[in-house]
Amino acid sequence: MYNSETNQEINRDLSVLVVALFAEEVRSERAAAAAAAAAAAGHERGGAATARSAPAPAPFEDIRVLDGMTASGIRAISALGVVAPADAATGAAPCGAPLRRKARAHPKPYLTEVPLVRHATANDASAAAAAAASSAESFSRSPAYRIARLGLTAPPSSACARTAPRRTYRAAAARLGLPPTRLTVSQRDLHDVLSAASAAAEGDRYDVVDVDPFGTAAPWLEGACGALRDGGLLCVTCTDMAVLAGAQPETALQRYGSYAPRGGYHAESALRVLLHAASAAAARRGRRIEPLLSVSLDHYVRVFVRVRRGAAAAAAAAGSTAALVLQSTACPTFALLPLGAAAVAGAIPSACPETGAPLLVAGPIWSGALHSAAWVERLLAAVVAPDGGSSSGSGGDGSSNSASSGGGGGGSSDSGSTSESGGSSSGGGGGIAGVAARLRTRARLAALLRAAAAELPDIALYYRTRDLARALRLGAPPPPSTVVAALRGAGYRASASHREPTAIKTDAPSAAVWDVMRCWARAHPPAALARGGGGSSDGGSAEREGVARQILARAPLLEVDFGTDGRGAAAASPTAAAAVAPVPAAAAAAVAAAAAVAGGS
Incomplete structure (x- = not known):
């Protein structure tokens, strides 16, 4: 498989940046633990013997x-x-x-x-x-x-x-x-290295384990979770995108324990299949994962997760962050069915609610958050302004999502002990800000982190406007920012995705998404359907035109007035006509950032 210099460099630079922030976080956590232990020892001032008997925290x-x-x-x-x-x-x-x-x-x-x-x-x-x-x-x-x-x-x-x-x-x-x-x-075989570390004492295990193969990393996930100290960082890359994206679902079931769904959301579903496999592997070791950053880049996916101990918490997390995907076989409609959720009458559809077509059951996938918002903000702050306020050409306008992030947490580390920090030397020295200043791919990293900060990490999967428009036989899809504004105006959360420029992530039900599209089609009638079929630009068949007519035949419950500028102001029902101001600027910025990531190389 071809692996270009750009692919290698951004992967390496992103890894360096995350590990640098993780190192500072670990030092802060251990310093806080040491301070708490010292305070507890001082609180028990019953005598010198008590103070001497208190175990000293392990130094960083x-x-x-x-x-x-x-x-x-x-x-x-x-x-x-x-x-x-x-x-x-x-x-x-x-x-x-x-x-x-x-x-x-x-x-x-x-x-x-x-x-x-x-x-x-x-x-x-x-x-x-x-x-x-x-x-x-x-x-x-x-x-x-x-x-x-x-x-x-x-x-x-x-x-x-x-x-x-x-x-x-x-x-x-x-x-x-x-x-x-x-x-x-x-x-050595990596299995042997991980097994030896798993059998070692807690202090002799690794703080960071990076598994970056050509192909799947699934065989090493459980061993890597065991080789980490409590709270350690696991970095994983997988390049078998055809498997993760659902083109070979049986192979995905063998490798990752998940029948990978196939849909327009494949860039994110690949991440969620991998995270589910990592969560299951950690649970087998009595541990749980906390995703810090999960990204889809070019031909691979890359995830950074912290692995923490706790059998009870691991079991609870494994059950609360997994879901099945119900994907329509006739249109982009999908639904999530959380594992372990109490079944409610009518909550589990037996067919596609829009077309009546059969549903394909896939998964389970990770349904929790893809990122830690705090981590993404700190990484972005370091990349955008690594020299304490100067963007140095890395991001241009990149202060939007990181103004209050606190600068990445690297500023105070320079005063630490000499063996820990690395004080400030010429060329931008210690701390994550100094690390970011030396990365050549800062511009693309800034675009990636802005898009990740703007998306809804806790909403699983997305719709693509081009898929929705194709299903309705529309000549051109609506701008993603228009759909985002309409859904937000109706009271739902909505955003773009860090990987797909035309993606719509939302907590709105599929019926509300289709209502927005029905209103758009009413303002922009499909030419192919007006002609009575035939000659459509994408070679649609009579069956697909029948699906489009079936979806458009429903009266929308969510009315959207796109106005002369095409921006949607939505009301929750035809009788509740309160116009809600759209937010095209934020949506457009997120879409532009995603487009920069997708075409950054």
């Missing part, structure tokens, strides 16, 4: 990363690189500055991307890949190779390299209290 020692299918080792090396702390006497960074990525047309090694990473393991079952990652083409000719092997936090400058012998580097590593080797390259 930076995070450990496993790149399970490393190939050339680029991403594992990207995870390394704490900016060197300043020298106590001179205030200058010791012997060198952060390694800068050179502008080349191909992926290359770099070390100074993610602060707070103590150790990275680059694993691959391929002997050639392990050899490349350990010594050859990927980084052995760079100064970063020596630094990775010796555990230094910054590569020496050229002058230092000429004057300082190799033992100086070892001495500096010992002085900084770093392990002798910050990068471990292994050639």
Whole structure:
């Protein structure tokens, strides 16, 4: 499968950004836990013995990363690189500055991307890949190779390299209290690596596990959940989109435990099939997942989830975040049936409510949120203004959804201990803001995160306006912003999608969506139906024209007045004619952001 440079780079940059924010979040959580433990110990002032008997919280020692299918080792090396702390006497960074990525047309090694990473393991079952990652083409000719092997936090400058012998580097590593080797390259089956980590003590497990194969990641999901510490970050990529999108539903059932639905929403249903598989895998280990960011990009899907312990919570989450999909076989109508929900008479349709056609039952899929709104806002804030307010050409107008996000949480980390933060050196240093400043794909990342922030993450699946228009034999679909405005005017929530520019995500029932389309068709009559069929631009058959006539024959219960400008003001019923001001600007911005993501490469 062809994997272009753009695809690799945005995947790597997004991973670097999320792991950087995760590292800062973990440090904050552990600091808060330590403060709470200290406060509890101080509250029990019954004597020195009581204070001595209180267990000291484990100190934050930076995070450990496993790149399970490393190939050339680029991403594992990207995870390394704490900016060197300043020298106590001179205030200058010791012997060198952060390694800068050179502008080349191909992926290359770099070390100074993610602060707070103590150790990275680059694993691959391929002997050639392990050899490349350990010594050859990927980084052995760079100064970063020596630094990775010796555990230094910054590569020496050229002058230092000429004057300082190799033992100086070892001495500096010992002085900084770093392990002798910050990068471990292994050639093992990933199942063995994950099993060994699962059997280890909690503190010896990984904080981040990245599984990024060509094809499906399903075989390693359960092992990866077990190899993580409580609250660890699982990063997963799957490229078998034909399977996840429903073209091969039987294969999806074998791999992911879900009969993948097939519809116009395939970009999102692929994500939800993968998240359901990850949730089920975590539940088998007595854990649950919390999605932080789930995106569909180009030919693959990428999810970032936190894995937390708790058998009872895992069982409850597995039952409350799964749903079956009931998809009409004649039109885009679909409905969700939550697993474990009490059956209500008439709530489960036996046929398509619009056409009477049979329903295809698919799933289960993940029905919970795709993203954490707080995480998306913090990531967006870092990408849009990584230098403390300057967008540096990354996003243009990109302050819309992130003005109050708090800057990504990276600003206060610079004052931490020297082994944790990496203070500020020239070139934009520590914290997630400094990480984002070094990413070359910031413009596309900003578009992606804006679209993700604008969509409704808790609404599963979507309609595409072009599918709705095709079902009604319309010559052109209505603008997505028009449909969004009409549904919002009727009191429903509606938004675009981060992947599909013509998508409509809404909590409105399918009947309300079709009512908007019926009103649009009334204002813009289908030419093919007016002619009595034949000669339609998309080769529609008599059966499809019959479906269109059947849907249009229903009187809409939701009246929409599109006006002369085509913007819809909706009323909840024909008798309740209160015009509600549409919100075309926000909807149009979300659609434009989704279009930028879809065509960003």
